[in-house]
Amino acid sequence: MAAYELLQEAGRLEESLGALGDADALALDTEFVREKTYYPRLCLVQVAADDRILLVDALALEDLTRLSERLGRAGTVKILHAARQDVEVLLPVTGKPPAPLLDTQVAAGLLGFAPQVGYADLVRQVLEIELAKGHARTNWAARPLRDEQLDYAADDVRYLRPLAQALRDRLQDAGRLHWLEEDCAALTDPALYRNDPESAWKRLKGLDRMLPPERAAVRALADWRERRAMRRNLPRGWVLSDDALREIARRRPGSRDALARDARLSHAAAARLGDEILEVLAAARVTEEDEAAATTALDRLTPSQLEQSRRLQAALQTTAREFELSAEVLATRRDLTAILRGARAVPPLSGWRREVVGEALLAAL
Helix, strand or coil, rough: CCEEEEECCCCHHHHHHHHHHCCCCCEEEEECCCCCCCCEEEEEEEECCCEEECCCCCCCCCCHHHHHHHEEECCCCCEEEEEHHHHHHHHHHHHCCCCEEEEHHHHHHHHCCCCCCHHHHHHHHHCCCCCCCCCCCCCCCCCCCCCCHHHHHHHHHCCCCHHHHHHHHHHHHHCHHHHHHHHHCCCCCHHHHHCCHHHHHHHCCCCCCHHHHHHHHHHHHHHHHHHHHHCCCCCHHCCCHHHHHHHHHHHHCHHHHHHHCCCCCCHHHHHHHHHHHHHHHHHHHCCCCHHHHHHHHCCCCCCHHHHHHHHHHHHHHHHHHHHHHHHHHHHHHHHHHHHHHCCEEEECHHHHHHHHHHHHHHEEE
């Protein structure tokens, strides 16, 4: 089993990165903390190539330029598992998503594994290697790091390269390698990682039955909350919980007392945030999109649309069984609803999915 190097000095980092040579692929993972912040705090970067494993202490090293340059090489595939979160955490270092990229979780989903299969489970199922239990409660910002933490971190990249190769071979045999290439290329789109406050409301649940004024208030409050959380580097839920935000939008109170009384907000929070929230509510304006969305949500499906919905579900399930895939890998319920409502710019109707399932879905309408 390959040992690892813990790198906490700039000179050693440059030397060790140079020793990786021109490896055609690097296994990559990160450890971070974000429980008390809006932005994740990068603590450790794990990099593996051939028989070398580097554990880069991002807290000890102020300048990670050399690491960024190494990860930015276009001729080197970066292998990650469940890449989106790691890419987001690395962006302040790399400036852009590392590319090209191979996500072993995506690869596994295209072979019929559970779409959210974990790294340890996948290593066990594909490579028949049992990993040590994870460190879910580890504070990766604490120093010094213990040996068992470092062993765990090293294992997170130790098996990524052979795992990726095994999955690629299976996809090649199944004629699905281009599926993986297309889906992984999408993960390198910088737009995927932008936090746009104006779109923050789309993450909230339970908006389907809201009236236009309520939707307008939700949109305005979510924008305000996101900007405040970003500015103060606080979790958005610490600024205002989702439940409180929805309740304020429904009731649209007109005073601090009403905020505290009717909107699940403490008196202290109402005093601290009340004026800003009231200003946001007063400025919220109903748009044509709010009107249209509310009308669509409140409209019941006609008998004809209900039958179409059943046909779409049947077509999706038939295709999923044929290709031995989880249906959600091909299309989500939201995708099907959008198609039923007339949308065409949705994942099942583009790329490889259009050929595999999209045409069947359109034919079922």
